[in-house]
């Protein structure tokens with residue numbers, strides 16, 4: 001197995017260290033996730049991002065157990081599905097995640113979406129109680145905007161360790177990232193290459209040719225240099241390795257700024273202020 005020495009870690013606000021690059025398993029079908037995760041471990045990844053809603057927590061857990069890598073060297077994030085915001089249901093769902101993964105503790109547990117009914121404050125209090133159990137090393141949120149975070153700050157005790165939000169060159173999220181940073185919340189960038197959309201951008205292609213790295217490597221490197229945490233998804237072993245090989249070059253300030261200027265506030269996923277999807 002390759003080692004993970006090339007990947008920097010970021011200290012969360014409770015001191016827990018998270019590898020800045022991980023592997024996302026969204027849309028990897030059941031039956032393929034275990035092998036994809038093992039391929040990622042082989043390439044050197046030690047951080048996996050999943051959620052109950054993806055239907056593949058069990059396979060992620062199997063890969064962790066079968067990898068031969070010490071559990072303490074692997075960082076696993078999962079999330080509270082939208083169906084389980086009720087505090088009692090949330091506790092049961094967290095236990096469901098622990099059982100499905102079957103790897104002892106979870107490293108980071110996030111509230112997947114705030115939903116629009118305002119109940120996320122009570123749900124966060126339920127997550128604070130999960131943290132007290134010691135079965136999760138850090139708790140955080142996902143798809144929270146500034147107004148959601150302000151309510152948590154005013155009405156609850158624990159500051160989220162992380163906020164996992166959509167970020168890529170077409171949606172740079174600078175205001176929300178600045179808020180996170182000012183409040184000790186790590187920003188995690190989901191869909192970091194906008195599911196492939198940004199890879200054909202002429203600016204990205206131009207930089208890619210000049211620095212002799214693939215467009216995906218250029219965009220992932222841009223995230224790393226901005227200080228965000230990323231976990232690109234791929235079921236293609238060459239891409240899994242390509243996405244990992246981003247620590248042997250640097251983008252110049254001019255390249256960084258040219259990519260940031262591509263922002264057009266364009267989402268590939270839902271807007272958290274209107275998203276209310278509850279899986280049945």
Ligand SMILES: NC(=O)c1ccc[n+]([C@@H]2O[C@H](COP(=O)([O-])OP(=O)(O)OC[C@H]3O[C@@H](n4cnc5c(N)ncnc54)[C@H](OP(=O)(O)O)[C@@H]3O)[C@@H](O)[C@H]2O)c1
Nearest residue numbers: 024025026049190191192193194195216232233234235236
């Ligand atoms: N919290 C949330 O609400 C939320 C929402 C969405 C995603 N996420 C997390 O973020 C992770 C990543 O986001 P994502 O899966 O939506 O999108 P992404 O990582 O931006 O893009 C994945 C897509 O890009 C392709 N790809 C990957 N590497 C490539 C490369 N080097 N060259 C060309 N194409 C490449 C993949 O194709 P192949 O697989 O066919 O190779 C796949 O179609 C997810 O897996 C999940 O863990 C969280």
